[in-house]
Amino acid sequence: TVITWSYEDVNGNISTQTQNVVIDDVTSPVADQAALADITMECEVLASDVPVPTATDNCGGTVSVTNDATFPITSQGTTIITWSYEDENGNISTQTQNVVIDDVTAPTPDQTTLADITMECEVLASDVINPTATDNCGGSVTVTNDVTFPITSQGTTIITWSYEDE
Numbered sequence: 399t400v401i402t403w404s405y406e407d408v409n410g411n412i413s414t415q416t417q418n419v420v421i422d423d424v425t426s427p428v429a430d431q432a433a434l435a436d437i438t439m440e441c442e443v444l445a446s447d448v449p450v451p452t453a454t455d456n457c458g459g460t461v462s463v464t465n466d467a468t469f470p471i472t473s474q475g476t477t478i479i480t481w482s483y484e485d486e487n488g489n490i491s492t493q494t495q496n497v498v499i500d501d502v503t504a505p506t507p508d509q510t511t512l513a514d515i516t517m518e519c520e521v522l523a524s525d526v527i528n529p530t531a532t533d534n535c536g537g538s539v540t541v542t543n544d545v546t547f548p549i550t551s552q553g554t555t556i557i558t559w560s561y562e563d564e
Contacts, residue, residue, distance in 0.1 A: 426491035427453035434495035441535035453483035505531035505561040531561035
């Protein structure tokens with residue numbers, strides 16, 4: 399913006415001078431929260447699970463907020479989301495947020511009680527049908543037991559089954 403200054407003396411003589419006023423927003427928006435809280439879920443994080451943070455522009459304009467995440471986030475461990483805050487003049491600031499996927503629920507056996515296996519002389523691994531279990535996060539479940547086959551001891555042998563999710 400150009401301002402024209404006029405100077406007039408008591409005799410009516412006038413001179414002018416111009417002055418440029420430059421407004422140049424070079425300051426990036428400032429995040430409204432100094433740090434964003436971690437988001438912790440067990441199986442996945444959807445876009446709707448993540449509140450959109452805000453930022454304030456020093457010139458009072460609109461701040462657009464975006465992030466670099468691809469939803470849903472399903473990988474176990476920590477994923478870092480980078481939030482970008484851009485004002486109307488193209489100034490950008492960023493802030494990061496941790497998304498933690500931590501499956502802490504053990505798989506659930508599909509049968510509440512397993513049937514006894516009764517054989518006359520020995521029990522081979524092929525005589526035993528592995529039970530199954532379901533993972534709350536929908537992943538695969540590895541099934542193992544603590545027995546060495548064949549079982550040949552007379553009497554009762556207890557097989558302990560273990561279910562491990564990925």
